[in-house]
Amino acid sequence: MAAKRANQADIAEKLGVSVSTVSRALANEIGISDAVRRDVQRVARMLGYKSKHIPATGSLDKRAVALVPLSGAMGSLASFYHGIVEGMRTQAAEAGIALDVRLINEEMVTLDFVHKQVTKSDASGVILAGIDPGAELVDWAAEEDIAVVLANGIDPLMRLSSVSPANFHGAYMATQHLIDAGHRKILHYTFRHRPTIRQRQRGFEAAIADHPETEGVVVFSNEVGTKALLENFLAGAYDVTAMFCWNDGVAVSMVETLLGPDTSLPPNFSIMGFDDLPIAGMANPRLSTVRVDREAIGRGAIRLLSQRMDGEMAVQHLQIGLSLVAGETVVSI
Numbered sequence: 588m589a590a591k592r593a594n595q596a597d598i599a600e601k602l603g604v605s606v607s608t609v610s611r612a613l614a615n616e617i618g619i620s621d622a623v624r625r626d627v628q629r630v631a632r633m634l635g636y637k638s639k640h641i642p643a644t645g646s647l648d649k650r651a652v653a654l655v656p657l658s659g660a661m662g663s664l665a666s667f668y669h670g671i672v673e674g675m676r677t678q679a680a681e682a683g684i685a686l687d688v689r690l691i692n693e694e695m696v697t698l699d700f701v702h703k704q705v706t707k708s709d710a711s712g713v714i715l716a717g718i719d720p721g722a723e724l725v726d727w728a729a730e731e732d733i734a735v736v737l738a739n740g741i742d743p744l745m746r747l748s749s750v751s752p753a754n755f756h757g758a759y760m761a762t763q764h765l766i767d768a769g770h771r772k773i774l775h776y777t778f779r780h781r782p783t784i785r786q787r788q789r790g791f792e793a794a795i796a797d798h799p800e801t802e803g804v805v806v807f808s809n810e811v812g813t814k815a816l817l818e819n820f821l822a823g824a825y826d827v828t829a830m831f832c833w834n835d836g837v838a839v840s841m842v843e844t845l846l847g848p849d850t851s852l853p854p855n856f857s858i859m860g861f862d863d864l865p866i867a868g869m870a871n872p873r874l875s876t877v878r879v880d881r882e883a884i885g886r887g888a889i890r891l892l893s894q895r896m897d898g899e900m901a902v903q904h905l906q907i908g909l910s911l912v913a914g915e916t917v918v919s920i
Contacts, residue, residue, distance in 0.1 A: 593634035601630050625650070625711055629732070633898030649684040651712035651892055652704050653738075656693040663836040664717075666865050667881055671716055671738055674885020682893045684712075698723045705733065712892045714738050719781060720747070734895035738888035741782050741904060748895060750887040750905045754783050757877045757909035758790025761831050761859045764875070764911055766798055769920040770829040770857060774804045776816060777833040787833055787861065813837060817844050828855055828920060835860035835867045835876055842870055842916060857917040867912070875914030883907045 595609045602609070604623070612619045612627035653675055655668055672688055679686035687708040691700075696718055705713060712734040720735070725746050728735040737749035758775075765773050775791040778784050788805060795803035804827060806816060819825060832838035838860030845852055852858070852872075860867055863878035887905045894903075 593636040597634055598630050602626055629711055650710045651684055652687045652708040652710045653714040654689055654691050655716045656718060657690045670881025671885040674882030675889050678886040678889035682889055693718055698727050712896055714888050714892060734892055736888050736892045739884055743782050745902050748891045748903045750884050751783050752879045753906040753909055754786035755790040758787040759794045760911055761877050762791045762794035765829045765857055766801055768917050771800055772802045772827040773829045774825055774827040775831045776806050779807045779809045784833055791831060813840060829857040831859040833861060835862045835864045835874060838874055839866050839870045855920040863912050872915035875917040876912045878910045878912050880907055
């Protein structure tokens with residue numbers, strides 16, 4: 588039996604409004620607020636209701652706010668988030684989405700704060716760039732039917748759609764590059780924090796596990812700072828010939844510290860970064876790293892957000908492929 592086609596009564600029941608209100612909203616009649624018209628069009632799409640009054644793109648319900656952490660936009664990750672924002676803006680223009688980008692203090696991202704941002708922008712969609720939402724915010728989005736997408740993030744419980752670099756595979760690639768260069772004792776310096784960073788640790792561990800002749804050591808920056816790590820390394824505490832750092836900023840700082848008077852790294856020592864930020868190309872020697880397509884992350888986030896606004900309820904996780912940048916800080920032994 589064919590499924591029953593949605594009608595205006597179904598939309599009215601879903602929103603708790605009258606059929607008359609739905610009809611007038613779909614016809615773009617005067618006397619209907621933008622917020623009501625937006626909700627009616629969004630639910631109509633979600634239910635598969637067909638009407639000549641519902642435009643394919645550029646409709647009033649295509650408004651979104653993107654929250655970007657101020658610390659990331661101004662610190663060492665500035666170029667990383669700049670690329671994501673540029674990708675979002677380009678894709679939003681193509682999709683007919685009015686995108687309001689706001690730099691915010693990550694510590695301010697409470698449910699009340701996000702609700703206020705959505706209200707100010709009259710948005711039906713939210714992108715959280717590099718921000719991991721709490722359970723209260725996730726529940727609110729579901730209850731209010733607000734589309735939320737994570738850019739450079741992942742929801743381990745798959746409640747929200749997300750876009751991130753292929754962190755596991757990128758870390759595997761970086762570790763494999765060191766193994767191919769002959770290194771058999773490798774240290775991974777990482778940060779015990781976000782799910783995305785934990786994926787890099789898992790990629791490192793998987794590569795080590797796939798090569799029984801290799802040994803891997805994991806050190807967390809939360810427990811051992813960069814200065815202490817280097818002091819321990821130079822004192823012989825870590826019997827390794829290579830390090831894989833969780834990002835380029837840390838890797839470059841290590842390279843600069845380890846450079847001797849002849850501007851070369853210790854013999855047979857290699858170091859890898861992750862992200863391929865501009866600082867990696869500015870370093871001398873050029874940092875070996877893994878390149879992340881930041882603009883592709885932004886474009887992907889907008890595509891998933893647009894689909895969610897159009898009624899796609901399936902939670903999706905999009906991973907952006909990475910590429911190896913050989914650089915000059917990995918030597919064969």
